[in-house]
Each structure stands twice: as structure tokens, then as C-alpha cells.
Amino acid sequence: MMSLGEAIGLPLIVAGIAAGWMLERGRRRRAEAEAREHEAQRAIVNEAPVMIWRTRVDMGCDFVNPGWLSFTGRTLDEELGNGWLEGVHPEDRAATFTAYATAFDARVPCRMEYRLRRFDGAYRWVLDLGTPRFDAIGDFAGYIGCCFDITDWKEAEHALEDAHAEITRVSRLTALGEYAAALSHELRQPLAAMIMNAGAGLSLIDQGVRDRETLREVFQDVVRAGHRAEEVISRNRELFRHQELQPSALDINAVVGEVVVLSAARLRERRVTVETQLADDLPIVIGDRIELLQVLLNLVGNAIDAMEEMRPSERRITITTSRLHQSDVVVGVKDCGIGLAAVDMQRLFKLSYTTKPAGTGVGLSVSRSIVHAHGGRIWASQNPDRGATFSFTLPVREARALPPESAAHDVQGPLSTIEGVADQRGADERVEAGPSSGMTTPVHPLAGDVATGSPSPGGGGRRP
């Protein structure tokens, strides 16, 4: 017979055991859950298609994940400590380590791009992002980070840069080609006169030179034509001298004068009259003469095309220069053409946008790149009456030590008239393509020199 105490105690014991068992079961379940969670996290680290690393407080590596090892094809032991640096391209090693160490000392996140040797020996560009880590009580414990293979992005980026540079180069060549065509036309006239006169001289000699005075005139004209040809060449000597882009001090009015001369044949063929309204006393701007000619030739070419449908008597282009807010010189090319109604203003200056049946959509995009590289802006506005005006600014600069290349360049087109300032401001619709538009711009030799507010196309190679 059990005692009362025993009678009461037994269920208590049973209950106690049951409770203990249940507690133990809960604890075990939690531990199992934690273990499963831990395992799942380990699996993430091990199986994720990224390369993960971890370092200690002494900067040495104490872990890389299988993703890293399968990329490099090395063992964990080889990668530990500073071993991982052996896989970094020798040219990138010092910079990579410095970037890591600098961030490490400051306990701030680091971002590195370097070439890492893959298992097959090929170096691949990786983006490596690291961040400091802290233990349970908040003490700094080292860094943890991950890497991605960004070689394909890099290559695409380079291909894009190359394509941009190529487009700019080709368009420059096209402009030079136009320039050369205008030049050869100018040279053919005095050459024609020389050859005709020489032919006349030969005839006179064949006829026994009875008329010495005429023979004298013939030779005088030959000499005259020779001088004229020489003038054409010396006026364009910079074209032959400059192969490289060269920023120099420019009188923008002189550049406009050259554009009028260079476009003269095309304007005449298309029955377009051109007028210039150039402001006196404009300050000198710094720029590449040929590139600015390229921009203006392009704008004039567009203006001509825009007036295709107009009657010849209505086809008129006005090129203006003026000063804007002390800080800028503004150049405008105004036409009386179809205007901008059918134009997608958001895309107007973007590459490959065109409204012409045979257009390439390169001209305005390249013009914008050039203007931006000069630190200026370019925009289009609908004229209040008819047609459109394309304008661009060039910042006024101190001439500093630059040679006054074309400052005194004196080219007067036969059609140019110098009048007062024309103020083109106040037009209703305009789209602006300022330097802040965030578009990719080809790397430009002028970009470093001249611009505040011009885009700096990060770190890429210089254009050939």
C-alpha cells in the first residue's frame, strides 16, 4: 500500500518527467531548427552563384566559398591569408590591395574592380564589394564580401565607347571630306584659268607671237591664278597642319565665315541664301576649329534639308552670333523650313534618331558630343513665324597661354554681311540637351581642358 505522500508524489514525478521530456523535446527541436537554418545558410553561401569571401581583423582571409574556389580552380588553403591576391592580375594587385586596406582601416565598405585569374588561366574582370562585419557584442571582426564576373559588361561598355569614338571619327572624316570637296572646287577655278591661259600662250607662240602685249597679259593672268590658288591653300593651311585635335583661341565669327565659304557650293546648288548677323566684340572662345566647323556644317546641312519643300525664294538661313549672360557666346542657325512639329523632341539629339529618308541620325548626336566637350549646350527651338533655330553655346574663356590660332583668321564669304546682334531668345518651344542630360558622351580630348559642367566620361581611354 503506498503512502499518501507516495500517492501524491508519483503523479508529480510523472508530471515532472513529462514536463522535462517536453522541455527537452522543445530544446532539441529548436536546436534542430537552428541546425537546419544554419545548414540552409551554409548552403546559400556554398551554392550561390557568386564568390563570397571573409577576412579576419588582421585583414587575412579565413574563408572563401566554393563559388570562389570553382572560379579560381584553387584550394581553400591557397586562398587563405593573402593567398587570394596571387590570383589578381599583377597590374591590378597593388591598387586592389591598397583599396581594400584603405577601406579596411577606415572600416568602410569597399568597391574594387580588378582582373582575377580563372581556373582556365583567363583573367576576368570582377566587381568586388566588401563590407566590415561585427560580432555579437559589436566588436569589429573583419570584412565580408562578394565578387561578380563583369567581364561581359566591361566588354559591352568598351564596345559602346569604341563605337562612339568610331562614329565621331567617321563623322569628322565626313566633315573633312566635305571640307576637301569645297577646297578642291575652289582650287579648280584658278587651275582652269591657268591651263586655259597657258593654252592661249601656246597658241600665240605657234602663231609666231605677233601680239606680244596679249602674250604678256596671258602670263600675267597665269601668275594671278597661281597666286589665287596659293591663297586658297594658305587660307586653309590649318586643315593640313592639324591632324590632332587642338584647342585654340578662336574668333567664332571667323569660324562662321568659314562655314559660309565652305557651304557656298551646296547652298548655291540648293538655291538657299545665307545671311549672317554677327555680334561685334565677341570674346575669344577656346575650341577645336575643325570640330566647331563640323557642328556648324551639320546644322547648316540640316537647315538646307529642312527647306527642301519651300520655294527657292523662301529658302533662307540666318547664322547669328551673340553674347549670352556674360559667360557664353551663343551661335544660332535659323531656317525657314518645316520646323519641329514632326520631331520627337526628346530624341532629337540622340544617336540614330532621324527624320530624313536617307538620314543616319549621327549628325546632331555628334554635334551634341562636340558642344558638350567644349563645355557648352545645344538646343533646338521652333521659330515664332516659321522653321526652326538650332543654337549652341560656348563658354567664354580666358585665352591664357594658348596660341591665337584663328583669332585673326580673316575669311569673308561672298554672301556674308555683318550686321547687328540678333536675339534669338524667347522662342516658345525648345528642347535642351545640356551637359546634365546624363547621356553617354564619347571621351573627348577637350573634356579635361575646357569644361566645367561638361560630362566627364569616367576613366576610359582617349580617343585616337
Next chain:
Amino acid sequence: MSMRRLTLLVIDDDEDVRRALARFLRLHGYDVVAFESAESWLAGMTSVDAAVIDINLPGMSGRELDDQLRRDGRAIPAVFITAHDEARASAANRIVLPKPLDTDRFLEALQRVIASSDGAGPVDDAG
């Protein structure tokens, strides 16, 4: 070449070229009347036997002058000249010579258009 001296019309807006052409042609036995534009000749319509016309003239072009004369039945045998590469291609059915002119080819071409124009009567009698 015909028995009498033929009169040639020269139209070129380049003064040096115009004067050299006129002198050269005179020394080769032609009478020459020279103008700097199609319009200035049209104003007087001096009677001529053949013409040497620059294609790229300010105002009315050489081609347009030729078209107009043909339309009016007053076509003149003509040699066209140009300093533009593209203008040469655009003037089909006409004899177009590039500037600077090769003097022998130029004279040959001139004689050929005169000969082919059947009698080479003055422009007032044509059509």
C-alpha cells in the same frame, strides 16, 4: 570649222576662268561673247552658234538654261563645264567636261557639238 568665224557664248561666273576661256577661244578662231550669268545673257540674247556653259551658276544653272532653250526650241549646241564632281554625274545627255579643262579635249568636244548641230545656224534661226 565653218568658213565664217563662229560666235561662241561663254557663261562662267568666275572672272578669271571666263577671261581665260574667251582669250583661248578667240586665239583658236572663234568670236566670243562672255557673260557671268545665264540671266545676263538672256537679257540680250546675243545670237551665237554654240556655247560653253558652267553648270553651277548663281541663279539659273547651266542645266536650267539648256532646258529652257530646248523647251523654247532654241537649243544651242553646248559644252558644259564644271568644277564639281557631283555635277558631272547629274548632267546626263550633255557633254560635261571637268575643270580644269584639258585644252585638246575641250576643243575636240566643241568641234563635235558644232558639227553635230547640223549647219550650226545662229540661235535666232534654230527651231
